[in-house]
Amino acid sequence: MNSFGERYRLTSFGESHGPAMGGVIDGMPAGLKVDLDLVQEMLDRRRPGQSPTTTQRREEDKVEILSGIMDGVTLGTPIGFIIRNTDHRSADYGEMSHLYRPNHGDYTWQTKYGVRDYRGGGRASARETVSRVVAGALAMQALRTYDIEIEAKVTRIGTVEVNYLETLEEGRREILRAKSEHDSLGGIVSCRISGVPVGLGDPVFGKLQARLAQAMMTIPAAKGFEYGLGFEGSKCRGSEVVDEFIADIHGGVHTLTNYSGGIQGGISNGKDILLRVAFKPVATLSRELRTVNDQGENISFVAKGRHDPCVVERAVPIVEAMAAIVVFDCLLTDRLSKM
Amino acid sequence: MNSFGERYRLTSFGESHGPAMGGVIDGMPAGLKVDLDLVQEMLDRRRPGQSPTTTQRREEDKVEILSGIMDGVTLGTPIGFIIRNTDHRSADYGEMSHLYRPNHGDYTWQTKYGVRDYRGGGRASARETVSRVVAGALAMQALRTYDIEIEAKVTRIGTVEVNYLETLEEGRREILRAKSEHDSLGGIVSCRISGVPVGLGDPVFGKLQARLAQAMMTIPAAKGFEYGLGFEGSKCRGSEVVDEFIADIHGGVHTLTNYSGGIQGGISNGKDILLRVAFKPVATLSRELRTVNDQGENISFVAKGRHDPCVVERAVPIVEAMAAIVVFDCLLTDRLSKM
Amino acid sequence: MNSFGERYRLTSFGESHGPAMGGVIDGMPAGLKVDLDLVQEMLDRRRPGQSPTTTQRREEDKVEILSGIMDGVTLGTPIGFIIRNTDHRSADYGEMSHLYRPNHGDYTWQTKYGVRDYRGGGRASARETVSRVVAGALAMQALRTYDIEIEAKVTRIGTVEVNYLETLEEGRREILRAKSEHDSLGGIVSCRISGVPVGLGDPVFGKLQARLAQAMMTIPAAKGFEYGLGFEGSKCRGSEVVDEFIADIHGGVHTLTNYSGGIQGGISNGKDILLRVAFKPVATLSRELRTVNDQGENISFVAKGRHDPCVVERAVPIVEAMAAIVVFDCLLTDRLSKM
Amino acid sequence: MNSFGERYRLTSFGESHGPAMGGVIDGMPAGLKVDLDLVQEMLDRRRPGQSPTTTQRREEDKVEILSGIMDGVTLGTPIGFIIRNTDHRSADYGEMSHLYRPNHGDYTWQTKYGVRDYRGGGRASARETVSRVVAGALAMQALRTYDIEIEAKVTRIGTVEVNYLETLEEGRREILRAKSEHDSLGGIVSCRISGVPVGLGDPVFGKLQARLAQAMMTIPAAKGFEYGLGFEGSKCRGSEVVDEFIADIHGGVHTLTNYSGGIQGGISNGKDILLRVAFKPVATLSRELRTVNDQGENISFVAKGRHDPCVVERAVPIVEAMAAIVVFDCLLTDRLSKM
Secondary structure, three states: OEEOOOOOOEEEEEEOOOOOOEEEEEEEOEEOOOOHHHHHHHHHHHHHOOOOOOOOOOOOOOOOEEOEEEEEOOOOOOOOEEOOOOOOOHHHHHHHHEEOOOOOHHHHHHHHHHOHHHHHHHHHHOOHHHHHHHHHHHHHHHHOOOOOOOEEEEEOOOOOOOOOOOHHHHHHHHHHHHHHHHOOOOOEEEEEEEEEOOOOHHHHHOOOHHHHHHHOOOOOOEEOOOEEOOOHHHHHHHOOOOOOEEEEOOEEEEEEEOOOOOOOOOEEEEOOOOOOEEEEEOOOOEEEEEEEEEOOOOEEEEOOOOOOOHHHHHHHHHHHHHHHHHHHHHHHHHHHOOO | OOOOOOOOOOEOOOOOOOOOEEEEEEEOOOOOOOOOHHHHHHHHOOOOOOOOOOOOOOOOOEEEEEOOOOOOOEEEOOEEEEEEOOOOOHHHHHHHHHHHOOOOOHHHHHHHHOOOOOOHHHHHHHHHHHHHHHHHHHHHHHHOOOEEEEEEEEEOOOOOOOOOHHHHHHHHHHHHHHOOOOOOEEEEEEEEEOOOOOOOOOOOOHHHHHHHHHHOOOOOOOOEEEEEHHHHOOEHHHHHHOOOOOOOOOOOEEOOOOOOEEEEOOOOOOOEEEEEEOOOOOOOOOEEEEEEOOOOOEEEOOOOOOOOOOOOHHHHHHHHHHHHHHHHHHHHHHHHHHH | OEEEOOOEEEEEOOOOOOEEEEEEEEOOOOOOOOOOHHHHHHHHHOOOOOOOOOOOOOOOEEEEOOOOOOOEEOOOOOOOEEEEEOOOHHHHHHHHHOOOOOOOHHHHHHHHHHHOOOHHHHHHHHHHHHHHHHHHHHHHHHHHOOOOOEEEEEEEOOOOOOOOOOHHHHHHHHHHHHHHHHOOOOEEEEEEEEEOOOOOOOOOOOHHHHHHHHHHOOOOEEEEEEEHHHHHHHEEEHHHHHOEEOOOOOOEEEEOOOOOOEEOOOOEOOOOEEEEEEEEEOOOOOOOEEEEEEEOOOOEEOOOOOOOOOOOOHHHHHHHHHHHHHHHHHHHHHHHOHH | EEEOOOOOOEEEEOOOOOOEEEEEEEEOOEEEEEHHHHHHHHHHHHOEEEEEEOOOOOOOOOOOOOEEEEOEOOOOEEEEEEEEEOOHHHHHHHHHHEOOOOOOOHHHHHHOOOOOOOOHHHHHHHHHHHHHHHHHHHHHHHHHHOEEEEEEEEEEEEEEEEEOOOHHHHHHHHHHHHHOOOOOOOOEEEEEEEEOOOOOOOHHEEEEEHHHHHHHHHHEEEEEEEEEEHHHHHHOOOOHOOOEEOOOOOOOEEEEOOOOOOOEEEEEEEEEEEEEEOOOOOOOOOOOOEEEEOOOOEEEOOOOOOOOOOOOOHHHHHHHHHHHHHHHHHHHHHHHHHH
């Protein structure tokens, strides 16, 4: 289905080349002062057409709020919103209506539904993530009133580890190199959630890490998720990664270390939550590929249309948005834990 | 909450040292012939006390079906079941009621709920996974009628890559070595889902990989999830990992390779689904650790009670069970895709 | 929350005097040919300003479909839509921002949320039902492909039983009489669902009558629901109202009578489903009433703004829409009953 | 499905003549002191075999709590419970396995699922309501900590209005008269919910009356629901039934009257909530009836087995239980209304 979240819940809609993308946010409590400029800023960070390393499609991505907010304050009613699709160029996609692009959802969607909007990937396009950014930007504003902050950044582009600004530039050069060779890159986005109180997440099937994993793996091109020490930590011995507790003089309880990545027993422990998401290299390549058309014939084609050589930079605000939705959702449901 | 799945849905209950574990499976269609011996076999694979590398706790783990099945056939009504907890030895845990074991949920649960069942971890114990195995074993039987098979296996123990039987023995020796040093190990479980038709999974927030990620990350001690080429694949160039399509002479469409891990655009493409789950080393160590008691005092303690030095072998049927629940759920909801 | 339905699911949004009403329909299967003119026709039946017996507010109520339908065929993706609010006249409501209109939600909403959109009732306005009509009209088109028809009509206005066209005119005269006396009327809408196959509805908590009851009681001003013989039937003896079965020569099984109203054991039995919904007289009266303002002072006021003296005629398409959503939802989930 | 409630959620299971009935209650907050004797008392009120006017089936209906409560305090974890079926006498039902009892779910269930547990109605039996009483009794204890009380009583048996103890005796004589004539009766159960704070219920699709209607219409044999003035009130003029507001000297706002039945705009207004549920006469009659067998032959039969001539008295605790589940659920979710 097209909804995400239990009590702070986004229901999204929209095809890449239809009239508009949009969504409904249900469960935002009443009384939050919202700054729509901050929502727009986060949308702008996701927006294509900003640098040589991203696609040249230019959308204004101007969000129009249709309900749920009056005089800058949330009403407790659903927040409906739309973002018009302004720069279609559907013609670019005309010839692709009859073939299945490799590594895209064309074939699986066509088989599942018997019909598809082939224009720019339709609903399978990463353009649907604009709706998530709106819901995430509002969740972040709500979280900020609890002093919870979420920050994601690119930590690997292709094989280039990105830790400093210089290495980010190196990563970007790597992208341009791949682009010039009609190729594409993947990478990793890391996210830190700080200021989280103890107690977020629900045991067993609603573990905080399970919700975060689900959230991140819904992002187009995501292929892996880990938190804390993740895959590497599975090589350690238990004695190397134990987070011992210590009491401070105010009676607070803390772990001395944070190998656990801020979550224990499925519930936040007050330390920073640290997670990483792996993204595959972009599927669309400007080079000749073999595929099958809807007549069942083997053919070759070269993709037209605009596309990023690497999505990881644009994925940053999406990772933040999904993290914000999850954390705010857990913060709300935690109000129901005790009598 | 304590439910998992949309239309094939397990609601589970039970504390490790309470009277019983159990659950309700809602959404099993009517008319499936079930073999309860196979359910018991899968439970036995998960059961502790079977080898020197696992905990010595001996539970019969005998499932009692209370509803939903008559004369070996499912009725379409909910399947209620319980597994009695027979080997408590709660006395072992008495002293732990006043301290927070590091890397366990003791502290986070106590803070969230203001109360907890401290006996053997209570509901935070991995013992809750017995209920998942029951639901998973029944899902697997349903999937088998569609020729879908699910098989998981250990592929890394600590730092030992496990590909053959000999290396499995090497891994087990590594476990015993860790055990003798009062230490513990983690590892990786890999899972292959074969025979999957094209079309399982729902776009956007119900992507097959997102459901699998959520499912796997609800398993205690899981720290990472990936499918297809996963984290390593994020280092590749797009041209290296493109799954080109080819038509066979019967009109079928296939990918020549399976870098995608059987899922494209969130929907299964008919190839084997391949996923991996990383597990951290077991948290409980038979050595002195620092922690805090419920009086807020810094103390040292050595864990009593029985515990595995490595969970990855016992995690195998749990990974299979969770995969089965997800795939069967998707198989059912796929019936709703077309008019 | 603001969603209705399990698998055919409407999530609605919008305040009466905000920019737009709208919604997202999730779960419409792919491949339905839709006629948007029929959707508009049903919206027009709900629309105010059509006769002297209804409010003079004139909205075009023109639906704009934003996604999920391409070339007149559903895609299996969510159908987002909006209906702009064009005729605000919010000024009429300015003075009402500081008082609680009796029998309206002003006071309860203000207390629950601490804030409210006071303009025309905001989200509590019956204007939100436009979104239901869109979802219902599409469900009706889907149901028609299964030869299921839904028809509601007014069967009582105030105390006037309405069975024929003449009595409908008598009912309308009753409305005008009430209007001229600054008063309002209630009544009953009855609904017949025909062509329903055996098997719709889910046992225990998803009984068809329970879903219909919930659906109808979400309609503003609805005060009662009954099906089959309803309240009157509870006075009968069992022997008077037994629906005996008979087999026809083709092996079909039928009830000789339909006292049950088409549902037995929570599941449709193939007979027409008959239900009735009672609506209270309109709450807004053009006469002086006592109330309290937001300063906690006792005051008197006379309502301004436009309002119907009787809603039952306009409720007819809404009853049909809600019935259609329920029945189509059940039709979809029934696909999951058997292996 | 077999779950009811959003955040206080019962998932139930069990066939009338299977090993046990039971359920899982998810969402009970931690820290409630529970008195299991009160749960048993409420179960006893529902239990058959207590008077000449009810069925002679004797079940102990002894609830066994399996999880979620330790030392008499809720843990915040799911409460699993079972009630063993001890007095089967399934032999009585043997011959009925091949015919469809009129007014029962036999035919509709068989058609929907292709299989059914014919013994005593299987899951369609009103025996499933024991699970609701357990969940309801616990909800009532939680509500009592908020000074919310729920009380239902029989207000009509057949055509006998029951307002005082004498008339209850008259009603019971009416039942015995019907029984002696191999006939059955229906009636009405009325329910008052008092002490409710302002603000329970969610707008639009989660209106308090809609949840109550759904809850009540899931009870076997329920045919109608109304609240406030209900069906009769739909005959009144608006001016006759207006609940004007008045401020008290403490700044409180109240309605002078309670025509609305305690709910305005879908949200409780602090007045008593008043609702009524109509029950049809019992379907099983000890007289010859025509029906069809599973060979498609027209036959006659006389029902064996034990059955009530009138269910309304036994329905009283079930109505209370369902009301309690709804109100407690709304009380919990109301915590999420404001930032």
